[in-house]
Amino acid sequence: MIAQPSKNLETFPNPRPGRDFTIRMEIPEFTCLCPKTGQPDFATIHLAYVPDALCVELKALKLYIWSFRDEGAFHEDITNRILDDIVAAIQPKFLQVTGEFNVRGGIWTNVIAEYRQPDWQAPSLVDLP
Amino acid sequence: MIAQPSKNLETFPNPRPGRDFTIRMEIPEFTCLCPKTGQPDFATIHLAYVPDALCVELKALKLYIWSFRDEGAFHEDITNRILDDIVAAIQPKFLQVTGEFNVRGGIWTNVIAEYRQPDWQAPSLVDLP
Amino acid sequence: MIAQPSKNLETFPNPRPGRDFTIRMEIPEFTCLCPKTGQPDFATIHLAYVPDALCVELKALKLYIWSFRDEGAFHEDITNRILDDIVAAIQPKFLQVTGEFNVRGGIWTNVIAEYRQPDWQAPSLVDLP
Amino acid sequence: MIAQPSKNLETFPNPRPGRDFTIRMEIPEFTCLCPKTGQPDFATIHLAYVPDALCVELKALKLYIWSFRDEGAFHEDITNRILDDIVAAIQPKFLQVTGEFNVRGGIWTNVIAEYRQPDWQAPSLVDLP
Amino acid sequence: MIAQPSKNLETFPNPRPGRDFTIRMEIPEFTCLCPKTGQPDFATIHLAYVPDALCVELKALKLYIWSFRDEGAFHEDITNRILDDIVAAIQPKFLQVTGEFNVRGGIWTNVIAEYRQPDWQAPSLVDLP
Amino acid sequence: MIAQPSKNLETFPNPRPGRDFTIRMEIPEFTCLCPKTGQPDFATIHLAYVPDALCVELKALKLYIWSFRDEGAFHEDITNRILDDIVAAIQPKFLQVTGEFNVRGGIWTNVIAEYRQPDWQAPSLVDLP
Amino acid sequence: MIAQPSKNLETFPNPRPGRDFTIRMEIPEFTCLCPKTGQPDFATIHLAYVPDALCVELKALKLYIWSFRDEGAFHEDITNRILDDIVAAIQPKFLQVTGEFNVRGGIWTNVIAEYRQPDWQAPSLVDLP
Amino acid sequence: MIAQPSKNLETFPNPRPGRDFTIRMEIPEFTCLCPKTGQPDFATIHLAYVPDALCVELKALKLYIWSFRDEGAFHEDITNRILDDIVAAIQPKFLQVTGEFNVRGGIWTNVIAEYRQPDWQAPSLVDLP
Amino acid sequence: MIAQPSKNLETFPNPRPGRDFTIRMEIPEFTCLCPKTGQPDFATIHLAYVPDALCVELKALKLYIWSFRDEGAFHEDITNRILDDIVAAIQPKFLQVTGEFNVRGGIWTNVIAEYRQPDWQAPSLVDLP
Amino acid sequence: MIAQPSKNLETFPNPRPGRDFTIRMEIPEFTCLCPKTGQPDFATIHLAYVPDALCVELKALKLYIWSFRDEGAFHEDITNRILDDIVAAIQPKFLQVTGEFNVRGGIWTNVIAEYRQPDWQAPSLVDLP
Numbered sequence A, B, C, D, E, F, G, H, I, J: 001m002i003a004q005p006s007k008n009l010e011t012f013p014n015p016r017p018g019r020d021f022t023i024r025m026e027i028p029e030f031t032c033l034c035p036k037t038g039q040p041d042f043a044t045i046h047l048a049y050v051p052d053a054l055c056v057e058l059k060a061l062k063l064y065i066w067s068f069r070d071e072g073a074f075h076e077d078i079t080n081r082i083l084d085d086i087v088a089a090i091q092p093k094f095l096q097v098t099g100e101f102n103v104r105g106g107i108w109t110n111v112i113a114e115y116r117q118p119d120w121q122a123p124s125l126v127d128l129p
């Protein structure tokens, strides 16, 4: 059974819809193509979100990340597109996407973009000693 | 003498009930079953809490963690259930549970959930230089 | 000349009484006995304080830490007792004690307790870029 | 489709039977039961082998490791049994098994056992500068 | 085709002009000359910025960094000059430049300088648990 | 100008043909497809070789590594194929290839394969104190 | 030409007097004598400051640090004296001095002291995602 | 049930008497008294042995290590005594004991002692690439 | 007084000519130009040598390393040239030069070259437990 | 009671004269003066030795290390002198001294020198799997 890359981000219902909790994911296996040179780029993608009614399904997320494999896109653009796609799929209360790209030309680049629901209040953080 | 897994979270009286202090625990030996594939999942569970009248007893906590060994549950659900169970047992002023799960499909997942008593004031943190 | 463990925390005058400054100490050589099993427990003790009129003398602190060697006490209790003893000896503006205990039953435990003078204002922290 | 633990170590033909090469595997998700207390033990298992006609199949190895989940066995015994089982399955030229067990009673234990074919010559190692 | 060092910082349009997002770059290959001794100095330069209409082009940034190779300048001056040059090129909402210089005379030096648009509001940071 | 993946390993003459010296390369950006599931695999490839008349050209090596991007192959096979291809291109005195693959099913795999010229003597290693 | 230790902290004009920026220095080569035992003490000294009209000159700072080599002083006193001396030399907007002393009697000690101009406003920190 | 320190090193039969295999143990919780000053010393003890007919029992080893808690002994002596005691208890084919002592007077000390049966041949080590 | 880059490797007499001892040096501040693109390359150079009658003078070595700043040369060539130059200057009993180059095109490269006097015997290494 | 630096290396009888065992010491608090510039140099000194009839006494070693504080000496010379002095004091079977000096001019230097008794046989090292 051969799997296929897919832009379809499947979801499942948030198991604790009444509680603001955090889900973090680290995906070290992201690769796409450089739109200038056509050569492969590599990155680690980090997600941090507070779900509303829906969560991202793990296996679908993997196929979604795979779908960038043959696409050409710039670092700044990719990070914002991943943000937009996941927001469209699950309408989270908050989502932060970080693209941590491998060195090119002696320069390491990270791009970080965020979405939050207009009326959502970030939790007052309890910072224990 | 053979020990048994148990959902019973034994407690003991907080030795300093008049002072808000912090207890942190890290439990790298959590395992349960994946409800989709039936295969073992592994995680490190982190607790951070401010006790009220009761503290969690260490040995009982170990048997409680053991009780998940043959249960099937999703990452998001497990973390919230551990939170609910410990809240039910000790009614802490504050409790944060973090489930740090081993990689699956090239993706690392953390889930963090918190409880605080409605009338509890988080301490004003002294952040020394 | 044989030294002796001692509960007597000697002090010396704060060399800059008009300035709120921070003293941090890390003591990796703490050991006591478990009151349940009688077996040795090991911990690293961390102190962070803002002195008022007095500072803790280093050599006396070492003998004080040594004095727990043959005592039985629980993690939560020890950390609070060390806090109480040092507060009694030097009446600091602020003191935080962290007990970082070695693993037992696959569980790592930290206990953190604090004292501050009722009228003391924590310094407004300068967080430089 | 629910997977099952299994003692059956599937194999596949060595893709380069005429060349002595090395395969290393690290399996951080091993768990069994302590035969004395009945409580879970955790370990990382390391394999290093030189295949002869057969290699160990990855997915079957995972189910094999899983098969220890409800068995009681001592550290020294487990490591030697894994060695014996893999030797029986693939008759390698050389196999080393390391069991790196989690701390118990303040003591960390590793057990290392090896098999080599009676007539097999270990390669003369090229140690480049 | 031989590249040339250049003070010309090429730019490209911000792909998400309506969203405040962060771009971080780490450039470990900075070298210039010490104006006192004439000898080479080495540093890692870190950038963190929120773009407005423009972003810094990666390849041009590399040639810009190269342009310092034969210039003499003090640590404090270089860091502020890089800040000024990038601000002139892209008028960012916010820019922080850190110069992390190699040890000289047994002393390690870092210099950090920032620019922000007078009317720009730093985002209210969402600090998830 | 769009680059293309290529199996053609360009070479250049060894600049010191009369001296046995070592060249090591680490390539963290290897990706291919799993022949069973069709999904991407990721690895770091390590080379260590003693050149004879020829060296591997860096840019061609990058395009060669890229050429595996859409191929399906098992870990043990890939590592041996890379060895064979580089041996065919440069006939080195000695070559070691290590494939360090990302975790799959909770198991980390490394495969190491070597070639040496039949009449080549490994240098007597000077191991200084 | 033999250099000499010196209490004279030479300065140079701040190259960007209109901008609040940060200078950090780490000096791992501090040594003095213990006033009780006469034996050498060792420390790493950390400085972080916001200059006003003047900066500390690097070479003079090195000679100043050297000047403690034959002096006897307690940890708490030294850290405050270095703070006072540098404040007297450059009247910075803000200065933090950290003395990170080597272990004595199994105890590691850090002392941190700060000065800020009475009318100086710490910058509102931009904490980017 | 209160445990007691004990010099009695219990043993159990080697589960694979016909195979030379290695058992390593790391015991970070060793403490004794300095015979000169009477003050506590701390160390990590490392064991590596090849069993003959007997293995050291883990729980008894823990009580044995505990038995040094109130004894005074020098670093060089302790390490050799632990070696002698374990040799007497299990007559191993080979045993190495390392005492890794905490810093005293700014000096870190390790002592390593070994025993091997007169007629025992160390295994010819297979050092795979 | 402005220093100058120089190919002149000054030397000083070996202070212990009758004893084979080792000198290791690590020079993280090497830079030259790529002969293909003209752009800067960066590397760490490691030396390990056994002196005969002469040692390399530290300050001259620094100026020698600096002399590559405006030269174009390939990785394999540079490492061998540094070896040749130092051999010509001090005729050591043994010298190893390692060039550890920064990543280019996603590939990290190390080149290691050695010289030894024809009649020199490497010391029989004492490998203590 | 004020201690004094001293060239007198006190000794004590080897507690196990019939067994070749290893003593390692790491002394991070070495400082002397540079004979060229008069400025302080810093180093970590490592010792590894096999005692014959005598061992080096820890406290005397500390005073001996202290005795270099006001002496000027080159790196290569110091390391050999420490070797000679300790050999004179305890006539060990084997002694290795490593001087690991702090960076000067961007170059890190280590010097390693050894002594062994003419008729001493290094132990045949047991290198367990």
Ligand SMILES: [Ca+2]
Residues within 6 Å of the ligand: A044, A100
């Ligand atoms: Ca990362």
Ligand SMILES: [Ca+2]
Residues within 6 Å of the ligand: B044, B100
């Ligand atoms: Ca972790």
Ligand SMILES: [Ca+2]
Residues within 6 Å of the ligand: B127
């Ligand atoms: Ca803070």
Ligand SMILES: [Ca+2]
Residues within 6 Å of the ligand: C044, C100
């Ligand atoms: Ca710690």
Ligand SMILES: [Ca+2]
Residues within 6 Å of the ligand: D044, D100
């Ligand atoms: Ca491990």
Ligand SMILES: [Ca+2]
Residues within 6 Å of the ligand: D127
């Ligand atoms: Ca080696």
Ligand SMILES: [Ca+2]
Residues within 6 Å of the ligand: E044, E100
């Ligand atoms: Ca850095």
Ligand SMILES: [Ca+2]
Residues within 6 Å of the ligand: A127, E127
């Ligand atoms: Ca925080």
Ligand SMILES: [Ca+2]
Residues within 6 Å of the ligand: F044, F100
């Ligand atoms: Ca790696």
Ligand SMILES: [Ca+2]
Residues within 6 Å of the ligand: G044, G100
């Ligand atoms: Ca430090």
Ligand SMILES: [Ca+2]
Residues within 6 Å of the ligand: C127, G127
């Ligand atoms: Ca911050």
Ligand SMILES: [Ca+2]
Residues within 6 Å of the ligand: H026
């Ligand atoms: Ca270990």
Ligand SMILES: [Ca+2]
Residues within 6 Å of the ligand: H044, H100
């Ligand atoms: Ca250690």
Ligand SMILES: [Ca+2]
Residues within 6 Å of the ligand: I044, I100
């Ligand atoms: Ca390096």
Ligand SMILES: [Ca+2]
Residues within 6 Å of the ligand: I127, J127
């Ligand atoms: Ca060895």
Ligand SMILES: [Ca+2]
Residues within 6 Å of the ligand: J044, J100
């Ligand atoms: Ca070191």
